[in-house]
Amino acid sequence: MTQALQFKFTRLRELHSAYVLAAVIAIVFLIMPAHAKQAAKPSEFTLANGLRIVVVPDHRVPIITHMVFYRIGSVDERPDENGVAHYLEHLMFKGTPKFPRGEFDRVVMRGGGVQNATTSHDTTVYHQRLPRRGLERLMAMEADRMENLVIDEAAAATERAIVKEEYLGNANQPGLPFHYATAGALFGNHPYALAPIGTGESIATFDAALAMRFYRRHYRPSRAIVVIGGDVTEEDVRVLAERTYARVASGESDPETPVELASAATSAQRVVVPHPRVSAVHIRRSFLTPSARAMPIKDATALHLFSYIVGNGTPSRLYQGLVVKGLASGASGSLELRRYAGTLSFETTALPGVPTETLEAALDRILREIAANGINEHEFNEMKLRFLATRVYDEDNTLNRANTIGHSLIVGWSLDDVLGFKQRVESLTLADVNRVGRALLNDARTVTGVLIPQDQAQPGASAEGRSVTTSN
């Protein structure tokens, strides 16, 4: 809850870190262990009530990471409920008849563990890390609050005040207005255009009844994927799951209704957002991709490698053309695959004194050149080698692996899709990568967001104000 909002635009850190790394890349990739003495590879099974459980063994240290991913996010809210998925996430810590309020926190704390929860457009995630012996207790408590949550009015009121504070903390930062402007242009009336935190107005309407309605409508085993990483085997987890998660009633049939992307961008748009807490111009150009489910797996893999080649690290085109040339302090590319539509984004932060037009023209030139001619064979070979060589770091970090697997399954990939990623990258050719990359870069439906210091704004523009121009 302390970082309850998983929201890539709200923290200034991303806006001026050297490589402007996106905080949420829905699909980051990992590989099969390469060594004989490594633990068994990740595996999954499904309980009779529809709950999927994935086990990611790692026996180096006697700890476990336990994550419950609900395929429930702000995208599942009705128009008058914006922010309730996140509000409910806070209230999920308020206890059940069996495990009263504070019990969960105390168990995690006494075990020396850590826990948190995040809500994004696509998913709500509850996660804990604990010494191994605490696993069954955690599973029992998570299973219990999947169906037995109690919300009293007093807790609902306190938590509404806390969520409001969280909203105000976000509102201090340029990320929130920048998100509204750019996501509005990209996604139109789709809930992706809203922010998971909600608005000042919507938060004021929150109460116990509203949260409970949302809980009853969505929370059930078939909407959840549990990922358990660390010092356990699938057999261990099967035994524990029989005593815990398997006892949760399956609930009514899955009420998830697909949210169609109705009014996405149809042409190139440019959105300027002035803000007093910005010291340097920040530009992000986003291209719409199909949803993770709708995109052929090979294309998604190729697009990921494409964004890596164009925008990751010092050898990349963007770094060389913008940072080394003295125009920007950072530049990056990221692919975000999601349940209903994804984005490929390239972004860069100007150095002080570099005019917006100069940086934007340079970014344009680089992307136009790639759209016309593609990436070349030398950079393809070098960057592919680099990408494959660094996969060993994923093996070293079970927390990241569990997180990546959970997010990937939420957006519609299978476990095999995730585990086969490295192999698919190995088999990609330059032509594969250029085919998908160039097609997207030549797609006219782009949104360019430009975040500028308030004092560079045209007269009359306010921090909240935005100007939208359309061009082709």
Next chain:
Amino acid sequence: MMTFLNRHSSFTRLAASALVAGGMLFALIPGHAQAIEPVQRVVSPGGIEALLIESREVGLISFRFSFAGGAAQDPADRLGAAYFAGYLFNEGAGDFDTNALTARLSRIGAGFAGDTLQGGINVNFSAPSAHQEEAFKLLKLAISAPRYDNEPMERARRSALASLEQERVSPGGVAIRRLAQLLYGSSRHAQPIQGTPESLAVITTADVKTFRERVFARDNLRVAVAGDIDARALSALLDDLFASLPAKADLRPAAIPDTAVSHHEAINMDLAQSIVVFGSTLPKLDAKQSLAANVFTQILSASFTGRLFKIVREREGLVYSVSAARGVSQDWETFWGSLGAAPDKSERALAMTLQEIERLAKEGPSPEEIEDAKSALRGSTYLGLDTSSNLSAMLLWMLEHKQPDTFLAEYDAAIASITIDDVRSASRLLVRLDHMQSVSVGKVR
């Protein structure tokens, strides 16, 4: 993955660099290590020492080292020299300029980067063990023959100016910087690690070279290694890597901050939520006091269960975030905290936070709170030790804070021995409300 390529300056990073001066969060300090490979002390034929945790499951080597004496060693008229020495560490060496060096490392999945703190310059290196020979050859080149080319020097300068500029408009940046000035007065710690606009305007690669020759040496070097390498291989490697460095560093004594009387400042900024930071300095606690102080801080500030969370956030609904922590440097430490609250509640939130801290220090915790906190500290043993990179970071922390090699093995017993009286007396040293400095940034009514 590859975090060593990332130089960012988030609020916490900034707070860490401004207030924690080489410290490590207490939550990461581990305990009973029976399931982890033992800590080995490796001494090379040439006399260079390192701590090693050998772990063969993943084919990676995480190799960290640091030179005591970071930004605090900057000459007064060249603030930022240490920052450049850290930034330029991986920007070209020998015949390879930045791009050539990066390309060579990239291809084999290896990388390294320098990071400058107030108390030291840290280098974080990792490589797949399959490619260690070439990776270490490139590291050796960076240690012995850095290039300090003009392009990366100017890029580092621009990056420093950009981050100073961003600090100036960021609420957290403004708050932490002002608090650092109030706490550390005329000492180097009051200024940004990157230097000031004035010093950045005049600093040259010659200044960076001079700094490096003074501070990069074998007697202030600490080496910490974890992963797929054994003691014999490491021992030979140490002499090879560091042979080119001078035997002795020329370190100047760094000023210890004075203790000022309690003072509050409000800085006006049009914000939806006010940011408040507070802190005071104190003489460095000894090993036992330090553990007792960690128990105290755990009771006070653990998320969800700490007193501050329960009272100021849950009972009163005054804040979204509230926390307190220790920042430990070489010779002294800082007890500090922060909160975020609505403008009309921030004064009350600060008063209540300080009052709860004082109450806990004066009255002491309940026996149950002590047991819970000790259980939490013991249990959190492995949470910070799950990757090669975390393991080597822990070893480096042990070296920097002069902990015995048995620290991990004995941690459990040491925590178990902490009594309620230990916590009381440590908290009396830690909490000095009469010296508390505080800064709020937000709408001033």
